[in-house]
Amino acid sequence: MEVLYGLHPVEEAVRSGARRLDCVLLARERGDARLERLAGLCRDADVRVTLESRDQLTRLAHTDAHQGAVALVRERAFLTIEDLLAPQPIPNKIERNSEETQSQHRFFLALDGIEDPHNLGALLRSADGAGVDGVILPERRTAPVSATVAKTSAGASEHVRIARVTNLVRALEQMKQANVWVLGLDERGAPDYMDFDFRTDCVLVLGREGAGLHDLVKKTCDHLLRIPMAGRVSSLNVSVAGAVVMYEALRQRTHPAPAVPKPAAPPKPRKGLGS
Amino acid sequence: MEVLYGLHPVEEAVRSGARRLDCVLLARERGDARLERLAGLCRDADVRVTLESRDQLTRLAHTDAHQGAVALVRERAFLTIEDLLAPQPIPNKIERNSEETQSQHRFFLALDGIEDPHNLGALLRSADGAGVDGVILPERRTAPVSATVAKTSAGASEHVRIARVTNLVRALEQMKQANVWVLGLDERGAPDYMDFDFRTDCVLVLGREGAGLHDLVKKTCDHLLRIPMAGRVSSLNVSVAGAVVMYEALRQRTHPAPAVPKPAAPPKPRKGLGS
Numbered sequence: 180m181e182v183l184y185g186l187h188p189v190e191e192a193v194r195s196g197a198r199r200l201d202c203v204l205l206a207r208e209r210g211d212a213r214l215e216r217l218a219g220l221c222r223d224a225d226v227r228v229t230l231e232s233r234d235q236l237t238r239l240a241h242t243d244a245h246q247g248a249v250a251l252v253r254e255r256a257f258l259t260i261e262d263l264l265a266p267q268p269i270p271n272k273i274e275r276n277s278e279e280t281q282s283q284h285r286f287f288l289a290l291d292g293i294e295d296p297h298n299l300g301a302l303l304r305s306a307d308g309a310g311v312d313g314v315i316l317p318e319r320r321t322a323p324v325s326a327t328v329a330k331t332s333a334g335a336s337e338h339v340r341i342a343r344v345t346n347l348v349r350a351l352e353q354m355k356q357a358n359v360w361v362l363g364l365d366e367r368g369a370p371d372y373m374d375f376d377f378r379t380d381c382v383l384v385l386g387r388e389g390a391g392l393h394d395l396v397k398k399t400c401d402h403l404l405r406i407p408m409a410g411r412v413s414s415l416n417v418s419v420a421g422a423v424v425m426y427e428a429l430r431q432r433t434h435p436a437p438a439v440p441k442p443a444a445p446p447k448p449r450k451g452l453g454s
Numbered sequence: 455m456e457v458l459y460g461l462h463p464v465e466e467a468v469r470s471g472a473r474r475l476d477c478v479l480l481a482r483e484r485g486d487a488r489l490e491r492l493a494g495l496c497r498d499a500d501v502r503v504t505l506e507s508r509d510q511l512t513r514l515a516h517t518d519a520h521q522g523a524v525a526l527v528r529e530r531a532f533l534t535i536e537d538l539l540a541p542q543p544i545p546n547k548i549e550r551n552s553e554e555t556q557s558q559h560r561f562f563l564a565l566d567g568i569e570d571p572h573n574l575g576a577l578l579r580s581a582d583g584a585g586v587d588g589v590i591l592p593e594r595r596t597a598p599v600s601a602t603v604a605k606t607s608a609g610a611s612e613h614v615r616i617a618r619v620t621n622l623v624r625a626l627e628q629m630k631q632a633n634v635w636v637l638g639l640d641e642r643g644a645p646d647y648m649d650f651d652f653r654t655d656c657v658l659v660l661g662r663e664g665a666g667l668h669d670l671v672k673k674t675c676d677h678l679l680r681i682p683m684a685g686r687v688s689s690l691n692v693s694v695a696g697a698v699v700m701y702e703a704l705r706q707r708t709h710p711a712p713a714v715p716k717p718a719a720p721p722k723p724r725k726g727l728g729s
Binding site for chain 1: 466469470572576579580581582583584585606607608609610613614646648649681682683684685686687688689690691693694697698701702704705708709
């Protein structure tokens with residue numbers, strides 16, 4: 180049994196239905212419109228609601244940052260690489276906010292040793308925002324998808340499709356065999372991510388803060404991309420770096436350069452533009 | 455007197471010379487190559503070094519996350535809006551890593567009520583990375599540029615040009631009068647930031663997590679830009695959102711779309727491309 184807390188994460192868990200919710204516990208006070216809306220949402224979704232004192236919620240959540248909402252959920256079932264690669268990722272794509280942000284190319288995110296739950300949460304939130312088709316997390320040396328992660332991700336951890344793998348290198352090899360390009364992010368990489376053509380199926384691999392990608396993972400990458408650093412600091416925070424590249428991929432896929440005459444043939448995959 | 459701690463922030467403070475360093479205190483243990491390099495750096499820069507026990511450093515830094523390095527510095531002197539707008543921002547631009555990331559247009563960042571020191575630190579780090587020409591911080595309702603901020607910014611807070619203002623709206627009006635476009639980031643804004651032409655002098659204004667920009671600040675903006683959200687979550691973390699837009703501005707300025715025939719006339723400023 181796992182505990183989720185915070186208005187957003189609990190609301191998202193109720194909405195998504197992807198998890199077996201055992202029950203939702205709400206603070207007993209009246210007059211909080213957001214808690215009342217959440218109670219209504221639970222009724223509509225047939226989720227059992229119990230009213231508790233704030234102290235009791237704090238004991239369950241092990242923090243007082245629960246905003247009056249706690250959910251008890253069964254262990255999350257993770258996907259496999261095969262699930263991620265399956266042709267129709269129905270649950271996540273159908274109800275997206277905007278038709279415009281759809282793309283015929285898939286974009287995955289793989290995390291190589293992200294142990295800080297705040298970074299993991301922020302990355303899942305950005306992955307949801309950028310319409311990423313799935314996230315690959317290794318079982319070891321990775322923050323668990325905990326209540327803190329759910330909170331930091333503003334609930335995105337409940338929606339984003341996540342595959343958990345025992346061996347990241349093997350998972351990336353599987354991706355390659357499915358014609359997905361493996362792109363590592365590296366301070367000493369080339370080309371700049373801005374020069375890369377993301378209009379192809381690809382997986383972006385992010386490494387540890389400071390130490391970067393593990394050697395074997397780096398060797399598995401088809402390309403190592405770099406984020407240009409204009410000032411004195413040598414790298415961005417990993418969750419920031421990931422979002423910058425995810426959004427550039429989204430931009431290229433949804434906002435082709437205006438005024439460029441469309442080529443007769445489809446764009447070549449795996450082409451670094453090399454300015 | 456202010457205390458800085460951590461290898462990166464102390465090293466950056468020594469390198470930048472922008473602050474009056476009173477002295478640097480290093481842990482007494484031998485054999486740590488990074489501490490020895492830092493000691494050498496201090497010698498070269500004529501900064502006084504004292505060796506102390508780790509416990510003493512912990513007492514000074516009020517945390518044990520000092521990595522064996524603490525610096526005592528005089529209060530930071532902030533710039534004014536006039537300083538930021540002065541034609542030659544010499545200290546930051548001259549020694550930039552790469553000629554390529556220079557631009558003839560200026561880009562400023564203004565923060566409206568960012569109270570979380572980790573968000574402020576991450577934003578300063580990204581501002582340094584994206585080559586931002588200056589950051590505007592209101593005196594009130596903003597995290598102070600503390601040791602935590604210096605640490606989270608990986609030392610960028612020592613290098614980035616920061617103006618501190620009593621009234622953000624008035625500061626933005628001053629920017630407007632200097633022909634700098636004021637761009638707010640807002641969930642309900644339009645157009646998408648991807649459709650905006652950043653090849654003009656501009657200042658990006660970021661609001662509070664959750665509540666967004668204050669009303670008066672919002673009214674002062676020439677444009678409200680939006681980040682498209684492809685999934686279910688309605689917004690990104692503010693430090694992530696800021697970086698995504700700062701890097702899009704850098705991309706447009708340094709990587710004009712290839713294969714686009716160059717227009718004879720310079721591009722029009724303030725033109726939302728409106729796909």
